[in-house]
Amino acid sequence: MRIAIVGAGAIGGYFGANIIRAGLDVTLIDAWPEHVEHVRRHGLTVEGMSGNTSLNVKADIRHVGDVQGLIREPAFDVVFIAVKSYDTLWATQLILPYLAEDGVVASLQNSLNEGEIASIAGSERTYGCAITALACELREAGLVRRHSPTGSVSVGAIDSKNRANCEVIAGILNHAESSVAIDNLIGVKWSKLVINAMRNGLSAMTGMTGLERDTDPVTIELGMRLGAQAVQVGRALGYELVDTGFSFDTLVATASGDCDAIRIIRSRMAEISGARSSDQRPSMAQDIRKGRRTETDAINGLVARLGREVGVDAGANQKVHETIQRIERGELQPSPALAAGIV
Structure with missing residues (x-):
C-alpha cells in the first residue's frame, strides 16, 4: 500500500x-x-x-x-x-x-x-x-x-x-x-467543529494560550456562548451530534444562564486545558502568531453562515469571525480586550 x-x-x-x-x-x-x-x-x-x-x-x-x-x-x-x-x-x-x-x-x-x-x-x-x-x-x-x-x-x-x-x-x-x-461522519465532524468554534478563534483573537483562555472569566463566558450556538446550528441542520469534550445539552443550557450548567462547563474547560502543555495554542492562534491566514471562514465563519441559513442566532460566532478577519488584515492586534468587547 x-x-x-x-x-x-x-x-x-x-x-x-x-x-x-x-x-x-x-x-x-x-x-x-x-x-x-x-x-x-x-x-x-x-x-x-x-x-x-x-x-x-x-x-x-x-x-x-x-x-x-x-x-x-x-x-x-x-x-x-x-x-x-x-x-x-x-x-x-x-x-x-x-x-x-x-x-x-x-x-x-x-x-x-x-x-x-x-x-x-x-x-x-x-x-x-x-x-x-x-x-x-x-x-x-x-x-x-x-x-x-x-x-x-x-x-x-x-x-x-x-x-x-x-x-x-x-x-x-x-x-x-x-x-x-x-x-455518522458529518455528525461527528460537526461535533468536533463545536469545540473548535469555542476555542480556536478565541485564542487567535486574544493571543491567549489554551490554559489562559479557559481560566479567564470573560473568555470562558464567550467560549460557552460560541459553543452553544454551534451546537444549536448543528442540531437545526439535522446532524446527529455526539458529546465531544463536553455534554452538549449542558453546554446549550449555559446560554440561558443555568448556573449549574455554567459551573459544570467551566470546570470541564479548566480540566481539559490543565491536562495540556501550558504554552499550547490552537491552530488559529498559531497562524496569527506566524502572520498567516487562519481557518476562521471554515470554523466560526461557517457556524455563523449556516446559522443564518437555518434561522439560528450565531451572532457571537459572526463577531469573532469578523474580528479575526480584521486581525488578519492588520487592522487590529490580538488582545483579551477584544473578547471583552463582544461579551
Whole structure:
C-alpha cells in the first residue's frame, strides 16, 4: 500500500512520522521549502508534551513543485489531505492524477471539507477523519510538538456503502492515535467543529494560550456562548451530534444562564486545558502568531453562515469571525480586550 499525506505540518507531520515509524510506505508533500529541506537532511522529529524527543524518522518528502515527478512512480492507494481548509481544492487537484484507480482520499483537517474533496475526487472515493483531543504544533522546520496527552480519530465515508475502506484508513491512522470506523461522519465532524468554534478563534483573537483562555472569566463566558450556538446550528441542520469534550445539552443550557450548567462547563474547560502543555495554542492562534491566514471562514465563519441559513442566532460566532478577519488584515492586534468587547 502506498500512502501520501498532502500537508506535512502539525497534523500531517505528526501522523506521517508515526505511520512511517510503523514501516508503511509514506510520501509527504508540503509547500514550505525550508521544512522540506530540513526533513530531507535531518529527518522529521516529533516531541512529546515535555519537549522530550519522542521520535525522529527519515521521510520521503516532496515539495509541491516536485509532485509532477510522481508520474514515474506507482500510484497512491490512500491519500490524506492535511492542509488548511482554504487549500483543500488545489491540494486535492494536485494529487488526484497520482491516485490509483481504486484509491481513496481522506480529509485529515478541521471543519467539513469532504464536500470539496468529493467535487474533485468523487463521493465514492472520499472519506473524512474527525480528530478529537489531539493538539500539535509545527514549532519550526522539521519539528512537531505534541501538546495533549491523548487523542482519537473517527473515520467515516461520504458514501455509506464504503465502510470497508473506513477500516483500512482507521488501521493506518491507528499507528499514531486510537482510530475507529464510524457511520455518522458529518455528525461527528460537526461535533468536533463545536469545540473548535469555542476555542480556536478565541485564542487567535486574544493571543491567549489554551490554559489562559479557559481560566479567564470573560473568555470562558464567550467560549460557552460560541459553543452553544454551534451546537444549536448543528442540531437545526439535522446532524446527529455526539458529546465531544463536553455534554452538549449542558453546554446549550449555559446560554440561558443555568448556573449549574455554567459551573459544570467551566470546570470541564479548566480540566481539559490543565491536562495540556501550558504554552499550547490552537491552530488559529498559531497562524496569527506566524502572520498567516487562519481557518476562521471554515470554523466560526461557517457556524455563523449556516446559522443564518437555518434561522439560528450565531451572532457571537459572526463577531469573532469578523474580528479575526480584521486581525488578519492588520487592522487590529490580538488582545483579551477584544473578547471583552463582544461579551
